Structure formats: C-alpha cells, structure tokens
Amino acid sequence: MSSRPELQAPPEIFYNDAEARKYTSSSRITEIQAKLSERALELLALPNDDMPRLLLDIGCGSGLSGETLSENGHHWIGLDISQSMLNVALEREVEGDLLLSDMGQGLGFRDGVIDGAISISAVQQWLCNADKSCHNPRLRLKAFFGSLYRCLARGARAVLQVYPENIAQRELILGFAMRAGFAGGVVVDFPHSSKSRKEYLVLTCGPPSISTAVPNGKGEDEESCSDDESSGDEENQTVSISDRHRPRKKQKIGKKGRGREWVLKKKEQMRRKGNVVPPDTKYTARKRKDRF
Amino acid sequence: MRLLTHNMLSCNIKGVTNGFPLRLEVEKFVEKEVEFNSDFLKNMFVKIEWKALVNAARSMGYEELPEEADSSMLDSDEFLKKFHHALLELHLEEGALICPETGRRFPVNKGIPNMLLHEDEV
C-alpha cells in the first residue's frame, strides 16, 4: 500500500478522529511540522519590524503549523477540511481562528486583506486528487490560487511546502499559481538528500520585482551523496521561474517519441529521489499497438 | 471566531457579487483576554470595514464603538482599547453566518464556522 495518505482516501475521511489524534501526538511529526513551519515563515520574508501580521494557515490541521505563527507573535486564520483535525486544534487551544473549509472551493476572504499565507504539507497532496466525481483538479487549483491571490495584500507572499508526487504535478501546481498572477518559484532545501529534501513554492502577489526573486535553498552546495552532478538534473537546484515570459523550451522529441533509453533514465532519476517506480522489464517504453 | 476574522470573511458562493459582511446570528459568544498591541491595531485599521465591525460587536451586546472612525482616532488610547476589545476579544462561539446576498446560512459550532459549499455553489 502506498505511504502517501492522499492516495488512500479523501482528506476529510483519512483524517478522522483516530488519525487526527495519532498525527498530533507523534513527537516526530510535531517536530518535523514545526521545522517546516519555521522555514516557511522565514521564506515569507515579512518586514523585520516585530509587527504582528494577519496570516493564513491553509490546511492548518490540528494547529501544529499555526503554533509556530503564534510563537512568532502573529495572528492567524487556519482553514481545514477535516473536522477531526480542527477538533484536536480546539483541544489544544490554539490561538488562531479556525474555519472548516475546502481550499479547492476557493477561499472566502475580502480582497487584499491578508499579509501572508503558509501551507504545510497540505496543498499538493489533496488538491490534485479527484476524490469525488464533481472534483476536477484543474478547476480546484484554479479556484484556490485565484482566491488566494485576491485575498493577499499586494507584495505579500504565500509559501506552500509541498511533497509533489512527480515533476508533472509540481509543474501543474506552479502553472496554476502563475496563471493566477503570482510570481515566484520553487525553493528546494537539501536537494541532494532524499530524506531531508524539502520543497517550498514561494509565491509573491503582484508583478515581478526584486522582492519576487526566489531565495536559495538550504544545503544546495553540499556534497552530493550519490547523484552524478553531470546529469544536469535541473530538479536538483533551486528552480526559479520568476521570468514568466521566457520562451517555452523546445521539446526534443523525435518522430519515434522519447525512446526506451530516456524512459529508463527518468525512471532511475525518480528511484533516486525515493519514489516508487515499477521495475524495468522488456515491456518498458515499448510502443503500444494502435488499437482502440 | 474573533470579529477580526469575521471582518475578513466574505461569502464565495458562485455568482455572489457582494458576500460581505456576513450577518451574525449569535446564540452564544465568549470573551477572551488578549494582549494589547497598539501597533497591530494601527496597522490593521486601514483594512477593517468599520461599519461591519460596529454591527458585529453590537450583535454581541458591545455598544462602545463609535459609529464612524478615522485614522486620527488612533492617537486615542481609549479608542484603541475599544477597538482592541471588539476586534480580538469577542468570539462567536455558537450561531451562524448568513450570506447577505443569498441568505445561505453557514453554521458556527464550537467557534468554528462551517464554510464548506454545496456542489452547486462552487
């Protein structure tokens, strides 16, 4: 069975009472989530003036991420689709306000009133799934990013820590963010480590400027453990796509498609990242018969 | 839910053009003391829809806010204290939020508004 919860059940079902409690009482999880939230807050790059801000915590769960915001003196509004997770947040007497809400339906806030938003381990996992027949991941992504863009103050940032399932999924998410008007890109911390590697989408509301430049990831220059650097794997660096107007990369695909070698190489890359990839067999990348 | 949050919320049912302010139906409210920070209040003031805050506070029986407010009042400690109390210390605990345009009722339980939309509202 997959270890990815989003492939098992919709979030409001997966995070039931038992799971919500288990999640929040694991000291390993609380520690990881606190670290991710600290980093996300740092990437929000709020002015350094000790002023409390009004922030959003999207997919706030039991309030582990929001607690970091409180500790840093900020006010926050957390929204989550799981009543069980929110109940645990209530029990823990978090300081933020809580809303039962599905980000895929769009966020219901007035325009330009929010100073920043974080989302820790929530966006990709669930937003890209179609859990119900009425769920169209594209419409949900569009509603989410469109409404997020509108409610943020100009120049404000949203930092979304994500575990994309694959490159296509990350591109899909980023694509919708850009279309909504965000500038920014991906910050990858510890890109060479499959364990500590962490990805953050750092999005800025408003036209690209100096403040929208994507900061560097942590541990980028460290010695890589296994990867051969020469592969020029662009995923192993901070990928900035703040320049939205660059021409589309020409795809180098021959008449015959990408070929077995290319597929094998990609599969190897995904394996190195720790993804579950089917074994290579004689069928790998074989052309399908055109029959329908 | 604090009135700060209420002041930011707007109904986002498909087709609704003016989903603000959500009307408060108060069955139960609570007061919780919060540390006073005048800088935050001054910073927030420009974003607050004053009329909505006045009415929301009134629905919880708090009548101290002036009908109109402008930034010159931010120099008065007395004003800031009232603003602080209304914005951050009054919580809607049980009741509902009502969309001003459609009348759709979003129930509030244990201080948490249920803002989930039905399929045909998205």
Ligand SMILES: C[S@@+](CC[C@H](N)C(=O)[O-])C[C@H]1O[C@@H](n2cnc3c(N)ncnc32)[C@H](O)[C@@H]1O
């Ligand atoms: C792994 S938990 C993270 C919770 C919290 N941010 C933390 O750091 O502990 C993911 C959370 O995202 C919430 N979630 C998933 N899909 C959602 C959606 N469409 N709208 C709102 N919340 C969602 C889940 O209910 C769950 O509480």
